[in-house]
Amino acid sequence: MLAPLIVVLGPTASGKSALGIALAQKFHGEIVSADSRQVYLELDIGTAKVTPAERALVPHHLLDIVDPREIYSVSQFQRDAISAIDAILARKHQPFLVGGSPHYIQAVVDHLDIPHVPPHPELRTQLEKRPLADVLAELEVRDPQSVAVIDHNNPRRIIRALEVCLITGKPFSQQRGAAAPLYRSLLLGIYWQRSVLYQRIDARVDERMQQGMVQEVRDLLAQGVSAERLDALGLEYRFITRFLQGKFASQDKMVERLKYAIHDFTRRQLSWFRKDRRIVWVDGGEGMERESEGIVREFLLS
8 A cells, every 4th residue: 555645735824834733743744845935045934934943843844955046846846755755754754745836746646747848048038038928828828727827927937838838849737647656645725715815815924024024035135046036936025026126116015916916826726726626625723623633544544
């Protein structure tokens, strides 16, 4: 029988990290982060990375492993995550894959066979010169499935998806076959009513601002991380960088626009997760931990 892997997933601000830690403590577990930005050093406040105190409660893996100037691909994550999970199993501990990056989760759970398509510098340069809206429109024609889940404001990902389509002649979304699964996976998702989830998102943005998220971006710029690179590292870094460049009338206006953008991103996250019928959803709130513990216990005994 395949070794068990417990996945804790959900949209932004749903409480994945806290639930993952609570369950890992109960089931002698270790956590592998499935977050496309928490792999990067110095991206702490803007990614809601678990604190040193939280990491002391349960071993965490794949946090702070890449310089933010570098690009870390899904295939690299798949390799590193599988290595971390296998090491946890070798220690006779229970691996938990915790995060909200759907491609990262799918790469491990479904053991995706990710094709290696080398970058094409000339083609990429041509695409970078075109308006992003035009590139996105062409991608929608060639690969509507990718457009449905991709961040529409992330030039790097949009250009890469179209680059692969043009080089191979096939939709980017259809080039990831699945190999034989490596683990027997339980996918545990956290559900909140949409209005409550938006309130949680807004409260977390406000908390991050108080924690010094603007200063974190200033420090990254001072360390030589380019504005273009920060633009590709997620909404928080994109909006704050543009604020520091004077592209918003005020910090309050930037925060307001950032909240709406995260709401939109969350809708795309949920759209992706809803397609996966394997996910067992638990209601967020007071009884979430107890219900989740029961589901995990039953899964491990099955």
